[in-house]
Amino acid sequence: MLVIGIGCGLLTALCQAVTYLLSRRYIAAQRRPLQLWVASQLWMSLMALPLLLLWREPTAGWMRTALPLGGALVAYLTAQAFFYKTVRLVPASRVAPLMGIKILFLAGLVLALNLETINAWQWAGIAMAVLAAVAVQRAAQPVPLAGLLGVVATTMAFAVSDVSITDLLRCMDPDKSFSSTMFAMAIIYVLGLGPALVMLPKAGLTKADVMAALPYAIMWLASMVVLFAAINWAGVVLAIILQGLRGPFSILLGYGVAKRGHAHLENPIDRAGLVRQLMAAALMVGATALYVWGRSAT
Secondary structure, three states: OHHHHHHHHHHHHHHHHHHHHHHHHHHHOOOOHHHHHHHHHHHHHHHHHHHHHHOOOOOOOHHHHHHHHHHHHHHHHHHHHHHHHHHOOOOHHHHHHHHHHHHHHHHHHHHHOOOOOOOHHHHHHHHHHHHHHHHHHHHOOOOOHHHHHHHHHHHHHHHHHHHHHHHHHHHHOOOOOHHHHHHHHHHHHHHOHHHHHHHHHHHOOOHHHHHHOHHHHHHHHHHHHHHHHHHHHHOHHHHHHHHOOHHHHHHHHHHHHHHOOOOOOOOOOOHHHHHHHHHHHHHHHHHHHHHHHHHHOO
């Protein structure tokens, strides 16, 4: 099962790299971030519905489960909204490697909420993440300030979501069985239908807008399924490290897209620039690996 888990972790990274490119393509077609936010959530809510057949009563009870469930839902929707605004300004291949700075905000939440201590290995990972962010910024054309602020907001929201999901899975089933994690994931996305319907009139979606969001929705939900599978079969440490490969994957995909002449999606770069970006992204993967490994060593 470990080999399958590793495969799922690699698929997670690849799927998420593709979603970043798809979100950029959607918005580059003169559509608004709000339209992608609403349309994709409508699709994902419908696709997650069958997983509710895995219905189970949370071990901790619904009252205790409500807070992390609400936190995960709100933080996830907020992160997606900020991300869509960010890729409108910056190519996905530049945003993806910077997503690794999420460990800075995870560490801050862990300390603020007194969930655990931060050891020397984790502090080293945090320091490496800062260096990696600087390296990513200097490896190619710098990301503008608005783009950097968008990445910060996105990663902060995803950090809150990660902490909430961790607590949610614990409430659902302390043993974190695969069926319970799938049900937890499904209920987050199904409940997301409510905010999407509230914002639907403001989004002004046409049938073409909704259909154009389908590839993104399929790929994002697939990435979540294989991520949970990777966590279940390979362990959370290895799964998160493998997920960090979305940065290098996104750079390679961006390079290929630009070579095919899609300059409206990705900025063309030469081979030397590609190598610099991959090295910077690899440094961010290393920072994530060090932080997560240090967390498991406590």
